[in-house]
Amino acid sequence: xxxxxxxxxxxxxxxxxxxxxxxxxxxxxFDDVETRETWARYxxxxxxxxxxxxxxxxxxxxxxxxxxxDEAVPAKASRGPWRSLxxxxxxxxxxxxxxxxxxxxxxxxxxxxxxAQHSNQPSLSTPQVKGPAVLAGYNESSxxxxxxxxxVLQGQPxxxxxxxxxxxxxxxxxxxxxxxxSALPYARAASLENR
Numbered sequence: 001x002x003x004x005x006x007x008x009x010x011x012x013x014x015x016x017x018x019x020x021x022x023x024x025x026x027x028x029x030f031d032d033v034e035t036r037e038t039w040a041r042y043x044x045x046x047x048x049x050x051x052x053x054x055x056x057x058x059x060x061x062x063x064x065x066x067x068x069x070d071e072a073v074p075a076k077a078s079r080g081p082w083r084s085l086x087x088x089x090x091x092x093x094x095x096x097x098x099x100x101x102x103x104x105x106x107x108x109x110x111x112x113x114x115x116a117q118h119s120n121q122p123s124l125s126t127p128q129v130k131g132p133a134v135l136a137g138y139n140e141s142s143x144x145x146x147x148x149x150x151x152v153l154q155g156q157p158x159x160x161x162x163x164x165x166x167x168x169x170x171x172x173x174x175x176x177x178x179x180x181x182s183a184l185p186y187a188r189a190a191s192l193e194n195r
Contacts, residue, residue: 006035014042 009025012018018026029035040057047054 007038010035010038010042014046 006025006029009018009022012022013026026035030039044054046052
């Protein structure tokens, strides 16, 4: 790019009338010291025309570049075999710790299951009762009424075979309506007598 075209692009950027292409040209040309000095002169001229306060010119980039050029480059420290061996030892230690933790975690789960299976269940001591079961509040009076008292169902063999399936069906329907989950909501009794 010619020097004249660059100065026109600089002027357009200063007036805020530059398009994107001119802005890229100016930014690419800022590596050149002469372009930066031209930019600084244009900034001074703009500040005078707008009657702005003129700040002293500090070229920080040049000062930093000079300081970096004068600084000595540090020598790279050579790595010994012990440093690589130390890294390998740390990696092995972390691997062993993770594997031991996983094994310990799994053993805790297995031990809990085994403990639950082998635990002695406390035996409930139930009193040994001889004779028929009697409901609380039962009265042995002669005026008791009901199907068992007057002998209506006592003489019928298999009355329980007729009523029990109905009770089980009713229980299964009520359990399904309530939506509660149970281990065995409906069990069908098998009868081997008819086979």
